[in-house]
Amino acid sequence: MTNQDSELSVDQATALLLADLDRDGGPKPLAREQVEVEAAIGRVLAEPCHARWPLPSAPxxxxxxxxxxxxxxxxxxxxxxxxxxxxxxxxxxxxxxxxxxxxxxxxxxxxxxxxxxxxxxxxxxxxxxxxxxxxxxxxxxxxxxxxxxxxxxxxxxxxxxxxxxxPTGSDVADGELLLDAGTEIAGGEASLLAGTGNFTVGVYCRPRVAILSSGDELVPIGQTPGRGQIVSTNAMLLAAQIREAGGEPIELGSVADTPVAVRAAIEHARDHADLLIASGGISVGDHDLMLPVLELLGFERRFRKLALRPGRPTTYGQLPPGGGRWPGTGMLVLALPGNPASTLVAFELFGRPLIRALSGLPRHRWLRPRRVVELSGPAEGDRRREHFVRAKLDADGRALPLDKQLSGALRSIAGFDALVRVPAGRLRVEAGEQLDALILRE
Missing domain, CATH: 2.170.190.11 (Molybdopterin biosynthesis moea protein, domain 3.)
Structure with a gap:
């Protein structure tokens, strides 16, 4: 069943995406490899690890x-x-x-x-x-x-x-289970593994995520834009988010607004990546070619329109089985609007859980932590859509919405710590109100 025409809430779209990742035959963690324990930091264990000797090894x-x-x-x-x-x-x-x-x-x-x-x-x-x-x-x-x-x-x-x-073994017994498969390895976990004889460990391969930025108006970073042009920053933004989520970004560069160029980029991604994230060209304008080209390639939409601000045209689905890295199953595709805030917010909601799932992490680690925060300033809402307001957290954990919230404003994606969820139908919320928020950093 697809959701091609109905406008889904964020929670409905999230549930649909998570169900896809959970179901039998759905995307599974990627292949595994053996790496030295130092190189395993930031990776996810693909197998349980046991102590090869006790700690301490003597009284x-x-x-x-x-x-x-x-x-x-x-x-x-x-x-x-x-x-x-x-x-x-x-x-x-x-x-x-x-x-x-x-x-x-x-x-x-x-x-x-x-x-x-x-x-x-x-x-x-x-x-x-x-x-x-x-x-x-x-x-x-x-x-x-x-x-x-x-x-x-x-x-x-x-x-x-x-x-x-x-006493001998009072910290770790000989042969004791240290960490199970699905554990994300940080410095402490790596030290525990190395100290008990696990000098190499089996980890899941990092998901390779292709980034496709489309638009004739884009110029590369380092080049001064001309009239009607903008510096292409979304690929850099997505690359940072992908790395933080545990993926390996593959930047395809800025793609011209032609069906041939867009199709070539998508097919290149299918040959070299585990997931495609596109930024731009997914709305309904004459030059928005991402969805038409995907559909020519047999793309199955899972959702298309969301009651989300910013990020309403966010589209998610799957290409049919093909060659390259996906001979048996189709490659997942997440197409995001090109405005910077739309790209950032929609990635946090949908791109991050895709990467975390493919990384081998358990389900409860796919989404950002959520908690209720108190607003220390007012925020604007939307009549029909849920508005994810960028806000800065103070020392007491209160959220101050940024002054600029336009989806196309670069100022609106810098210097914030949380995405505060203003419910649909609330045109304005005041300081002192308590709302749910996604916590990006503290």
Whole structure:
């Protein structure tokens, strides 16, 4: 079933798009590849990852102090001996563990993060001891002094096996499931994987997203526009949004307003990309060629007209199966209006979830987070369409609508943090009102 002529609400169009992505036979995450864990940051796991060894891999001290045998100290405590004096027999430092097992009546100097020597089962904090040197006893071997520590009565009362020690595997057990498929990898996740032996991981390939900007009035960035011309900025805007969503943009350049040029660009996208996002040429003017050319190629529309401001002509559908990267299924196409605000808003609503789904993320990660915000200034609405107002968030989370909201104004797409949803039929909303908003950044 298509929605070619009816004007859908944003929620209806979103539900339709999400249902397409969810259904059996619908678009699935792309192929997977093995990459080094550093290169996996920003990617999505395609397989579960397990620990290849425990963390910590040996019992570690969490204090600077002395590793002891608690049975020595407990015996002394039971006999009422306080303070207790122990001979310092060895040292264990981070990266330099003690080699020998702790002998009765001795302790080992130990630093934070160092391996607890064999035979020791507790650590006494340095502040609960007093380090002294005494002459060696006759017949004790080499002449000189012995280094001993004297434990305080407080330390003796609190001593117990395991005190101030991180046991082996207390952080991560050997073979434990660390991260499941569908997890987006950030720095913390990458550190966890690398620290447990996962030096390479399987991730989904990034969706390759072709960007098609059409219009004879467009000139490339760096060129001064002439009369009736504008600098082509939408491709750069979309490329940034695509990267942030997890895709890999493929810029096709500005395409002339001719059926031949538009068709060639679409067919190039079908050969090299996983998704086509077009900007411009999707309205109903004589020079709006995107939809007619798509239909010549067998495009199936899923929706065409939206009760959305800005972005009413936004069109979404699928090309039939063909060659290139889509021999068995058709390539998804999202055609956006060419005005900058329309491009930005419609991408956030529909382009982002397409890319996130193809990236392998779970459904609840496809859409921008939403929350209710209080307006700190008035905003204009629309009689028939839902208006997504660009607004800046203040330190208290209140939303101040930008002064300029025209879809063709570049000023209206800079310096904002949220898209506030003004319901259809509300011509004006006042400061203090609470409305739903999509949060782009905080």
């Amino acid at each position: 570690l001290s969490i204090m600077d102090g002395y590793a002891v045998r608690t049975r020595d100290l407990l015996a002394a405590r039971d006999q009422g001996d306080a303070p207790v004096v122990l001979l310092v027999g060895s040292e264990s430092a981070a990266g330099h563990p003690a080699r020998d097992e702790l002998e009765p009546g001795t302790c080992a100097r130990i630093s934070t993060g160092a391996v607890v020597p064999a035979g020791a089962d507790a650590v006494i904090a340095q502040e609960d001891t007093r380090r002294i040197a005494v002459p060696s006893e006759p017949g004790a071997g080499a002449p000189g002094t012995r280094v001993v520590i004297e434990l305080s009565a407080t330390a003796l009362r609190e001593v117990a096996p395991g005190r101030h020690i991180r």
